[in-house]
Amino acid sequence: MFLDPESKLYKQLTPVFFLLPAIAIYMVFAIYPTISVIEYSFTDWNGISPERNYIGLANYERLFSDRIFWEAFRNTFVWSGVIIVINVGIGLVLAAMLARVWRARLIIQTAIVLPVVISPMAVATIWRWMYQPTGVVNQVLEAIGLGGFATPWLGSPDVVLYALAFAHSWSTIGLSVIIFLAGLQAVDEDLYEAARVDGANALQSFRFVTLPALRPVTAVVFILTLTQSFKVFDIVWATTQGGPIRFSEILSTYMYKRGALENEYGYGAAIGVSLLVIVSLATLIYMQIQNREER
Amino acid sequence: MxxxxxxxxxxxxxxxxxxxxxxxxxxxxxxxxxxxxxxxxxxxxxxxIDHYIRVWTEGGFNRYFFNTLLISIVDAAVMIVIASMAAYALVFLKFRGKIWIQILFLIGLMIPVTAIILPLYSIIRSIGLVNTHLGVILADLALAVSVFVFMFTSYFVGIPKALHEAARIDGATEFQIYRRVVMPIAVPAVVTTALLEFLWSWNDLLLRLLLLPRDEMRTLSVGLLNFQGTMTRDVTGLSAGTIIMAVPVVVLFLFFQRHFVRGMTQGAVK
Known part of the structure; x- marks a missing residue:
């Protein structure tokens, strides 16, 4: 600050002064670990010992023949698939319904978006309790005469993944709804008017006006939901830890078990890299679509 | 009808x-x-309200609550400063290699925390910041800074360049322009950043699980997880703990819903 503001050095140092705090923290705690995870994935490091050998692609070869990895991989896709169906499908319908309502809209929208701000850890606690064999979900099923469907939701191999995906969707669908709502506001009102004049009913105008107009927004929500659901760790870890056995094991929980709990750091890093590649690619596609939209 | x-x-x-x-x-x-x-x-x-009292005092949730509050407030405050300064340089200053800095921040939008958690833990351990709140704060800032740099950038781009020029001609330094001219206009972006970073920080589990193993340092998320593990049958206690964790963010949400909605759609990639 004691330099002459017109000097060359001052002009060169000013951007450094503004950028340095962000860049320094970002390089050390985000970029460096990203490079490290790739590097570690080529080693047999156990996370503690000073000894660390480069073993080439051995961890990746092991991934390919690791049955549990593929189970986790498959589960992650099923998990994402369920969440996409709910958040994109039902999210779109909810937004379209909300857009047609004026009175009470804010209250209803608040109720739908509210769970988005609840911590995944709290979401896990709530749903773990509701899914208990004697929990709320089964109590309700009994009360409305559907007791035959009652099941220990988180203890049963066939439903645990779907039950958790549903809980996750409960806490994230609000985000899809508000993105869809923003998209709906941009749809030309005249199109609905024209459809009405042509004698279209509500369902037809949804099918022939809303859906085509929302195609780009739908793509955005789709990719967004995909990347978000691939990154999930908290809710699965805090409910089943991937169990029973491995029926709800997803990539993040498997990586955590191998890398952090079983000291197979190098191998865990290889799982992390596979997650990194999938999420980065999906995010790149997301940003591409967004960019095209803004132009 | x-x-x-x-x-x-x-x-x-x-x-x-x-x-x-x-x-x-x-x-x-x-x-x-x-x-x-x-x-x-x-x-x-x-x-x-016995369950609340029990969880708050015996369950240690008072400590967890204030640990979480401290980390979240510091996170939000520091984030506003570092992200807005970086965005200021990217929008108002001329320097070589700007495009590379932008690409560097863009990469940050694509990195999932989950994937890099293992080396991130190693780094923080090697500089002795495990079991400190500072370690968690630095990691939080690094992992979310990209989102907010772009949020401020898109806000700053809308500020007329002439305003910046006029202040320069009046002899103001860049920091004075940042502080006195640009930031007062950018209040909406500041509010969004504060709310969103506070929320993310308040809610995170994974980082805190690895970085804060000691009970005195724990946050609500880790406290609740631990409580759930040891007191599985204490349904009332668990419910009270969940509500203690949820109330502050729910209240913030109800007061600032519009800002949250805008921020969550803009910062959705994280």
């Missing part, structure tokens, strides 16, 4: 279903243990 009322009715039911898990948790947290035999949707007949 009938169709419209039917629509409101259906949406009303959906709205009730959406909040019911939270309402039922509140009910349970306020019930004396003897009322737990009733179905979960029975409101508490004899309201008690």
């Amino acid at each position: 009938v169709a419209r009322y039917a629509l409101i009715f259906v949406l009303g039911i959906i709205a009730i279903l959406m909040v019911s898990p939270l309402i039922l948790t509140v009910f349970t947290s306020l019930k004396p243990t003897t009322e737990l035999v009733n179905p979960a949707w029975y409101p508490p007949l004899d309201v008690t």
Whole structure:
């Protein structure tokens, strides 16, 4: 600050002064670990010992023949698939319904978006309790005469993944709804008017006006939901830890078990890299679509 | 008209279903243990706050609460400063290699925390910051800074360049322009950043699980996880703990809903 503001050095140092705090923290705690995870994935490091050998692609070869990895991989896709169906499908319908309502809209929208701000850890606690064999979900099923469907939701191999995906969707669908709502506001009102004049009913105008107009927004929500659901760790870890056995094991929980709990750091890093590649690619596609939209 | 009322009715039911898990948790947290035999949707007949007191004092949630609050507030405050300064340089200053800095920040939008958690832990351990709040704060800032740099950048781009030029001609330094001219205009971006970073910080589990193993340092997320592991059958205590964790962000959300909605759509990639 004691330099002459017109000097060359001052002009060169000013951007450094503004950028340095962000860049320094970002390089050390985000970029460096990203490079490290790739590097570690080529080693047999156990996370503690000073000894660390480069073993080439051995961890990746092991991934390919690791049955549990593929189970986790498959589960992650099923998990994402369920969440996409709910958040994109039902999210779109909810937004379209909300857009047609004026009175009470804010209250209803608040109720739908509210769970988005609840911590995944709290979401896990709530749903773990509701899914208990004697929990709320089964109590309700009994009360409305559907007791035959009652099941220990988180203890049963066939439903645990779907039950958790549903809980996750409960806490994230609000985000899809508000993105869809923003998209709906941009749809030309005249199109609905024209459809009405042509004698279209509500369902037809949804099918022939809303859906085509929302195609780009739908793509955005789709990719967004995909990347978000691939990154999930908290809710699965805090409910089943991937169990029973491995029926709800997803990539993040498997990586955590191998890398952090079983000291197979190098191998865990290889799982992390596979997650990194999938999420980065999906995010790149997301940003591409967004960019095209803004132009 | 009938169709419209039917629509409101259906949406009303959906709205009730959406909040019911939270309402039922509140009910349970306020019930004396003897009322737990009733179905979960029975409101508490004899309201008690004993479970809250028990969890708050014996359960350690008072400590967890203030640890979480401290980390979240520092996160939000520092984030506003570093992200807005970086964005200021990217928008208002001329320097070589700007495009590379932008690409560098863009990469940050694509890195999932989950994937890099293992080396991130190693780095923080090697500089001795495990079991310190500083370690968690630095990691939080690094992992979210990209989102907010772009949020401020898109806000700053809308500020007329002439304003910046005029202040320069008046002899103001860049920092003075940043501080006195640009930031006062950018209040909406500041509010969004503060709310969103506070929320993310408040809610995170994974980083805190690895970085804060000591009980005195724990946050609500780790405290709740631990409580759930050791007190599995303490339904009322768990409900009270959940509500303690949820109330601050729910209140913030209800007050600043518009800002949250805008921020969450802009910062959605994280």
